[in-house]
Amino acid sequence: EFAKIDNHRALRTGFPEVIWGHGKTTEQIIKIMNVMRQRTSVVMATRIQPKVYIALKSEVSDLQYYESARICAIIQGKTSPEDLTPYTIEELYPGVIVVISAGTADLPVAEEAAITAELSGFQVQRLWDVGVAGIHRLLDNRDLIASASVLIVVAGMEGALPSVVAGLANSPVIAVPTSIGYGASFNGLAPLLTMLNSCSAGIGVVNIDNGFGAAILAGQILRTVAKFNQG
Amino acid sequence: EFAKIDNHRALRTGFPEVIWGHGKTTEQIIKIMNVMRQRTSVVMATRIQPKVYIALKSEVSDLQYYESARICAIIQGKTSPEDLTPYTIEELYPGVIVVISAGTADLPVAEEAAITAELSGFQVQRLWDVGVAGIHRLLDNRDLIASASVLIVVAGMEGALPSVVAGLANSPVIAVPTSIGYGASFNGLAPLLTMLNSCSAGIGVVNIDNGFGAAILAGQILRTVAKFNQG
Amino acid sequence: EFAKIDNHRALRTGFPEVIWGHGKTTEQIIKIMNVMRQRTSVVMATRIQPKVYIALKSEVSDLQYYESARICAIIQGKTSPEDLTPYTIEELYPGVIVVISAGTADLPVAEEAAITAELSGFQVQRLWDVGVAGIHRLLDNRDLIASASVLIVVAGMEGALPSVVAGLANSPVIAVPTSIGYGASFNGLAPLLTMLNSCSAGIGVVNIDNGFGAAILAGQILRTVAKFNQG
Amino acid sequence: EFAKIDNHRALRTGFPEVIWGHGKTTEQIIKIMNVMRQRTSVVMATRIQPKVYIALKSEVSDLQYYESARICAIIQGKTSPEDLTPYTIEELYPGVIVVISAGTADLPVAEEAAITAELSGFQVQRLWDVGVAGIHRLLDNRDLIASASVLIVVAGMEGALPSVVAGLANSPVIAVPTSIGYGASFNGLAPLLTMLNSCSAGIGVVNIDNGFGAAILAGQILRTVAKFNQG
Amino acid sequence: EFAKIDNHRALRTGFPEVIWGHGKTTEQIIKIMNVMRQRTSVVMATRIQPKVYIALKSEVSDLQYYESARICAIIQGKTSPEDLTPYTIEELYPGVIVVISAGTADLPVAEEAAITAELSGFQVQRLWDVGVAGIHRLLDNRDLIASASVLIVVAGMEGALPSVVAGLANSPVIAVPTSIGYGASFNGLAPLLTMLNSCSAGIGVVNIDNGFGAAILAGQILRTVAKFNQG
Amino acid sequence: EFAKIDNHRALRTGFPEVIWGHGKTTEQIIKIMNVMRQRTSVVMATRIQPKVYIALKSEVSDLQYYESARICAIIQGKTSPEDLTPYTIEELYPGVIVVISAGTADLPVAEEAAITAELSGFQVQRLWDVGVAGIHRLLDNRDLIASASVLIVVAGMEGALPSVVAGLANSPVIAVPTSIGYGASFNGLAPLLTMLNSCSAGIGVVNIDNGFGAAILAGQILRTVAKFNQG
Amino acid sequence: EFAKIDNHRALRTGFPEVIWGHGKTTEQIIKIMNVMRQRTSVVMATRIQPKVYIALKSEVSDLQYYESARICAIIQGKTSPEDLTPYTIEELYPGVIVVISAGTADLPVAEEAAITAELSGFQVQRLWDVGVAGIHRLLDNRDLIASASVLIVVAGMEGALPSVVAGLANSPVIAVPTSIGYGASFNGLAPLLTMLNSCSAGIGVVNIDNGFGAAILAGQILRTVAKFNQG
Amino acid sequence: EFAKIDNHRALRTGFPEVIWGHGKTTEQIIKIMNVMRQRTSVVMATRIQPKVYIALKSEVSDLQYYESARICAIIQGKTSPEDLTPYTIEELYPGVIVVISAGTADLPVAEEAAITAELSGFQVQRLWDVGVAGIHRLLDNRDLIASASVLIVVAGMEGALPSVVAGLANSPVIAVPTSIGYGASFNGLAPLLTMLNSCSAGIGVVNIDNGFGAAILAGQILRTVAKFNQG
């Protein structure tokens, strides 16, 4: 078969496998979704363009689309059809993930992180367009930064934002470089290098544009918190 | 003055500033150490070669050296001179950081992570030389991996180890590429790219050879755990 | 003339020249095919998109298409029109080529390898979607790996699979990096470097996405086996 | 002859040619200095290691050394031997160049900029070790930044400082990336890309470690100011 | 909200924020323009393709388009509708920005610089197509170069022009590499490196194709001139 | 412990683990050798400089040195002390590995391949200094090429030799790029890319300077031959 | 004006300026052509796609198109409309340029070289598809190689052909890397590096895909020959 | 044997093989020299450091050293021991090679070109230190440029000189990038790219620091001239 779904994953790592939409045919995605919905209440696919969503929707009627995040999901067991996630407040993990973006154009990646986290049962706060060129926009939000349990910081161009945030914050910072920029940004290489070389220690970097991976890591951290809380 | 010690840092981020030994003169290091010892019980410097340690030691008599980690430290308030850290077991943060290395040659970076974590008040378990070329060496240690609160995985050459560990683990993974290798390793570029592109989500990557940064991030995660535990 | 077909090649190297479809006009491909069919029973072209196949088919009525592999071929001397290869089991070379792929998206490259090998007279076993993020999927297939005479391992993203396979296997491993991935994969540079730096010795690497070349090398190995067998 | 001294340069561009010490023999440097001292009151050489200075000094008795800047100079027409520059306050150009550095290790480059500017007749203010990891160190110096006519901002590692400074400043910013860092800094490539991609417009970037070039550009700007002032 | 307009910017840096059109939807651009027109007499957006302009124009009737510069602007308070800028000669800043381009294909970037400067209140002189392959074309314009207060030099391919201009000029040079070229130009990397390594000191480099940033830096320099003039 | 010797390896892959001398202390190497000599008749270490050999020899009296290959080995069970390998002709695997090098300077890498193969029980033929600039030197050796069961082709600079050899040969070709060259060779990147892009299919590439890995792969191929021969 | 045609160029360098079609509008090309036809008998534009040619042709009725070379030209003073060049045999420069290409896909670049040379008054011989994978195809043409006054060798993929040709030839070799290939060819970087590192001395390399530049250099060499012949 | 001297080379290409000193032992060089002196009147070795020369000289008493070019040579058949070349003026090839260098530090490479050409029987004119930052230095030498039959232009840093020279010259230009520079010069990558992208057509580029190869190509051109002259 063309796909071996890793059903043990949720048991091992706490997260079910998620479909990476890029480079799969509509048929392949639908087949995988149908297998996965047997086992997990949220079936999620990333990197889904609007046109692909429309094609999927015509076959999978309970499919939900989060356009700005390019994510679609089947959410089973919702209490009402308007619900964007299947969780009640009580079911959410303890702690808050604050997602910060540097510029307007970084939004799709930042939303990919935010929606992935929300669909995985975490509470998210968003702070958009607070790049370092106008540092007061960030400093005005010191309280929000201080309240975070984990921070996901998304930035393209020179990618300096995670360094400044990590200098202000008291929690782990996950840095996501984006391919936003031109010329010597080299499709995100510039912010990637910036983040890896940060003079603020305590930053974990993920791949360029990988909002998904940042959310999984943030979630992994909050799940660790939860384990200790319960023990 | 040539250095502005960031004394607020401990307040803001929970970790005091640490001296990066590379490219500083012995005189500069001693001056900074003497200022820092006024305020913090552990004064730490990384990337200290044996010769530099000898020069420092002749001026700073209570300096301790962790040779395999290339770290030296002043530890004030030790109960006995043999103590390698100033903490009693009760004072340690909850949770265990498991540090895993792929090859013998990755040891200095792995020890930099381990010692930094221990000097910052965290409990560490080491697992050395379990590279993916002999996967059974890793699989034999599944229990240790499962017991970790955070994992730091250090690997040079092709850097595949964090992907495999993250597929087995149930906690956040911090990946540290090393410059060990030759030819197309391009001084650590190869394992760096490997780790950033991992098909296992939930991995945060730090700079090549940056054992220190990995430990700070791991510590940041366990401090978040501790905050919730106390609340 | 625009093309000098290398008719000596089959004599020298045991494989006839194969048409690289990329960047050739339909007319050029047909002309070359018609010259080649005079001399060899299997005429093969790689990197043929579906639209190009349709155009070729309307001129070359006995053309066969292997869509997932993007290969088309004229197979002369088939016993029945349904045959996908011109060989009977007895005519196949001794030994089995096991082709392994890491992810669903690597399939076109893996199939290019498999079909090229089958059309050249080799026996192939396929094992798809067993990437290292869920290592048990690979470990469950240890017997298949052990039974291989040669292994072709195809992987994109971080490309760690060949290292793990070579650590388990008892036969030569040919590693094929793919351009599947994004961001710091840099169109396949990441898995290419991974494979070249593998800590498992005994791996030969071919170009990014070059399933064809991997199959030719695997075939060359089995032809060497056959020479000794006959001697 | 091995060197064609560009004597027109001072006429054309306002700055005499300066000797780039790197890769020249002591003999070559002395010969060029002796020709140049005929025409200009300040003869300057950059990238001079202490050992080279000692060799030069034994031949050129009025040579001055600025060790932290790795510069040596012949200053003719000083009023007293202790003078570090030949200018009285009145002779200095209008305006102040503020030189800012991110870390202690960036000092040689920052001093190269500062001393070059001072030897060329400009007033300089230094602000050292105010990297973005502790942003308050920079914010505490807003007045100094506001008082600058031109800013030279020197930073290694991730090189984020110029972006933040340019967001606060009301004058041109010249950014100097340094080769300070390791791993993915790639000898200064990381901060170079950061500075070129800055989301703060109004930043001119010079080569890695090129404190000299930054000072010449800053001087060129203040000379333009002076031209208008005189007109 | 998706955008936090940095209204303090004009106060801090003297230039209002400008909309970077790339990757924004028409709706987003219109919304931001409408907010910005409340506060500033010139609202400017860069990187606007003709089709996007047409869409914007149908909603924003007083929008002006500078096609060769790919800029559109709302200019409030013009004395007559034909005016391309809102300034009278008397209102312009002192000094002249000379914009020089190497080849015909560099024009869009050179015009981006020129129009940005003109819309910001500066006087501009253009000199097009004077690349170093026919050096006499440049030498014939020595007077224009000498008359400049600041020079912006735009070049693709090998990017040698700024070095030659800076050797002739008596004012600051801002170098803009363009992505014009092919093969080993690597989308502008070649001229970028050329400009950073210039043997003519006194050159500040901006990002590939960043005519906008060059104009802001040139303007910053002339505003510094103006401050002294007034004092 | 700092090293986990992979004793299963010989069982799994047919080759015992070999010590990579680079970056290990003399003490570490001796300790590992002493453990390994308990289990295998040939204990081998690569990348051993003459000085390191001398230090090792003073502790390990039966150590043998192959200077041009930078390899040292303990060979147990030799019939006479002069023997360079422990094998009689009859014990060697069937088939011949022909090792070809392009230039005199490639010799250390070519010898690393040859000696590794000989110490592993394979028959080797050497052909040195037959680079493509004088193609007749290669064409004069067509018979040797035709007689090979496997070819290892070692080349630096432009690395064109494997392409030509593979066009002439009737057996698998393993290509080893070397770091010999300067300038745009970028420490072996140039021949590495050449070999990966070869228009001759059937070439497996190993890391830059990795003569060891090439020999292991060649051996793996001949062991596959042997398996069939026996069966 | 947007273009300063370098009319002195023919006087200085012997070749009139040629229009680089890439990135120019049809209008710009026509305007430049009309100015140039006043002064030179052959007006030539490179990188003209078929569609652009059709648009140009409708305005410039005497335009000629060389499709495989992507060149169009106005040839004034032809004796008959079928003439592809304006020269009689007697008018051609002495000597022959032999243009050699490695693969079928390299043809457009090879033809760009050949047509440029022919339109500039040189005699050309073509040898197509003689890549090193089948070296006999090249060796069969030793006489043609020996008869050349200058050789232009065009190759993509690994670009080994110029090294082999230069080893056989007795005249200057100009090497043209092409962007033909995929994966680790990195758009022509691989053959470019190959050619620069050639172990055969006496090769001058031009930019990737720059058939035009190769022809101008070859012509420059034959014009030098001609100068001496006349003297 | 470790070296296969290519004795046919002089017959085929007109130049005897030359020893590349880099990475060869003194013994190897002497052995090769002694073989070569049997067949050719000038035996030449490049990249010879002073210390290596001294070692060689003690064994080869008639060895000559050209220190600034790092070349040593045995010149047989000199009329007097002071002769630096074995040729009388009449024996020299027709035409003059003009070697131009941009900076003092480029001299070793420029001299390598000049001495190689002189030892091969060509007439050379040198023009040193005429970089583009002071263009008048070059323009003052227009007559020399015009008198050249071939030009070799050597430049490091930004490498702009060949573009300007080719725009002035009427003969073929060979461009040699050097590794002189720092930071973003990336060991000569910057001038290499500059030269490959030159907007002046008719430039052939050789490897970084390859003065030798430039001389061989220049010689090849003049030998072609000579062939026609004789015919």
Ligand SMILES: Nc1ncnc2c1ncn2[C@@H]1O[C@H](COP(=O)(O)O)[C@@H](O)[C@H]1O
């Ligand atoms: N946007 C994304 N970026 C990176 N990895 C992803 C993304 N979305 C899903 N994945 C991972 O991709 C894997 C599935 O890949 P595939 O088998 O090709 O569908 C899952 O294990 C996910 O963890």
Ligand SMILES: Nc1ncnc2c1ncn2[C@@H]1O[C@H](COP(=O)(O)O)[C@@H](O)[C@H]1O
């Ligand atoms: N997918 C492929 N990847 C790499 N090489 C190929 C591929 N398909 C065919 N070839 C090779 O390309 C050569 C033919 O190239 P061409 O002359 O351009 O048709 C043959 O020698 C094949 O060995």
Ligand SMILES: Nc1ncnc2c1ncn2[C@@H]1O[C@H](COP(=O)(O)O)[C@@H](O)[C@H]1O
């Ligand atoms: N063409 C351009 N290149 C670089 N930066 C620009 C350009 N146009 C506008 N900007 C900057 O982009 C910022 C606005 O980005 P955004 O918030 O994404 O609209 C402003 O601060 C401008 O200074």
Ligand SMILES: Nc1ncnc2c1ncn2[C@@H]1O[C@H](COP(=O)(O)O)[C@@H](O)[C@H]1O
């Ligand atoms: N020269 C070499 N190049 C690449 N790998 C080697 C080399 N020598 C030994 N090895 C491999 O390195 C591994 C041992 O690494 P280590 O544990 O660091 O000694 C063994 O598995 C060998 O397969």
Ligand SMILES: [Mg+2]
């Ligand atoms: Mg914004």
Ligand SMILES: [Mg+2]
């Ligand atoms: Mg090991």
Ligand SMILES: [Mg+2]
């Ligand atoms: Mg999968």
Ligand SMILES: [Mg+2]
């Ligand atoms: Mg500091």
Ligand SMILES: [Mg+2]
């Ligand atoms: Mg032009």
Ligand SMILES: [Mg+2]
């Ligand atoms: Mg040789």
Ligand SMILES: [Mg+2]
């Ligand atoms: Mg072909």
Ligand SMILES: [Mg+2]
């Ligand atoms: Mg000079």
